[in-house]
Amino acid sequence: MSRIEVVAPNFKKRLSGVTSTIIQLVPLQARMLGIATLGPGLPESLPKIRWWQVPLLLKRPQSGRKRIWHARRNVEMLAGLVLKAIFRAPLLLVFTSASQRRHKRWTRFLIRRMDGVIATSRKTAAYLTVPNTVVMHGIDTVKFAPPPDRDAAVEAVGLERVRNYVGCFGRVRHQKGTDLFVDAMIGLLPSRPGWSAVIAGRATAQHAAFEQELKARVATAGLSERILFVGEHSDIARWYKALALFVAPQRWEGFGLTPLEAMATGVPVVAADVGAFSELIEEGVTGQVIPRDDLAAMTKAAGRLMDDDVKRDAAGRASLERASKLFALQGEAEAIGAFYQKVWSTG
Template structure:
């Protein structure tokens, strides 16, 4: 039986996290992971909009009129937008309806903004960039707050062989993974081509592609499956689809590849490193700020198949180095990128604007 949503009274809400996109995305995933931690820290955050799980504290749209009254213990509420479609309603509520709101926007984009987006951003009371690279594309002052990861959900396996068996995998094989949306932008084709080249000379390895191809990208995925079959590797390059227990699949891996051609931030390398899995990643998004070359993995240029083959091949051939990288990756993630650190920093910024 589906769980019922938990609805809360706006009077006790200090921060609103709107989510006006139904489809699951990286932004939605961030909200889902972050809000429970923020509330454990006493930040009194509620979500607004579709596509979010029922266990999060929700506001009803019909209760928005109550935002005319300041929250308990504060002069203003914070409206924390992460997309254009969430900035605009915040502006209308604050400037047209004169509600006591402070508007915060988090930008993960690493490209020039449109004139409309620039206009919206200029109306914000505070702007957050998810990486130093992202901050370079903003034309207003910003604070860098990098995403964190839940290091309890994403943790190493107590028994890796058992973790592999639980996912129906062969415990005698090493696995290299590529997780996320299956599409050209994510570089899934580069990963497949690299595996077709590498696996024949690495008989102890197999590859896993986990993630969903949306309707627009089904033909792309089918083309990759056909290429794998033609190469005679359908039993060693596995398309396992989308899974809600993705942390369990990370625990089966010995190496992770993030082959994106473009990315805003990109959480998959952090998810892998938190699970003690070294990473080969393209130099896009925040990856260069997450990965330490030669210690937690390797960085390669985007859209460079030969460099991907070389980097992954070197790591697949050195199991001892993989184990060293794995432990370093886990410790670095726990120290610098724990989700609690992101939540605490946001709490300081919220208080600065709304206290």
């Protein structure tokens, strides 16, 4: 505990985008400073403190400076505030905001009491009423990387080598726009025999009927062998390697990592203008950003790239370069580290 200078709480047991961020970032941050996680739902391989050690946060670490409590949810901001204001723990409170909507009064109350605030995109920053620093999410460019042989990558996940594949990955639900992707593929695939589509992701019990309706729609179109629902996969990086094009059809997103995962794999992206997508994609170079909830625009943009091998390949190369240069996970960890130094210097 004496060497821990940053605590990254995770108070949600179920896997979420926030939890995934912590899992990816903390090992890199641990190479730069003393950091530990606190809470359930995290791999045992991460540095962590246990609940019985929380009282030790009332003492400063051996460096003598205050610890940083880096929250990413309201409940974590509240816990840090209670420790600092009621129990007088020597803490500096940092919050990362990914939301792109006006915060509720309670959230604004908590944010105003933070010592430093990070926004994950310029769009997110626009909804904050306090000074903040933009640090965009990064991607593991070792895990998500182009395959040496895309045909072999296609075979490795059990797909047919003779086809090109366009993918849509993420939870299967209305918010994620899975129905828009299905309808676009129903419109595009009949005239493009060399292409098939892959939908990877889980439909929770609440959204099972939605998934079944989509499968029925595909069957009615006679495309059950070409629009594939492959379920949830822990090795999703292998599935990106099998793709020639990726579509992100979300109706709403806080940030959204799937376009970055595709780009880092050398796959061009057609994405709705939600989350940080317009800040990730270089329009007309690495892919195209289309209006939210616009099926016609999605179908047109995807079809254009499906039909132009030269343009698609060039966009794939540009995607890889952009993701590697601007959105490597190491860069995010370093930017957060620099922000911590700024907070320490003023707190």
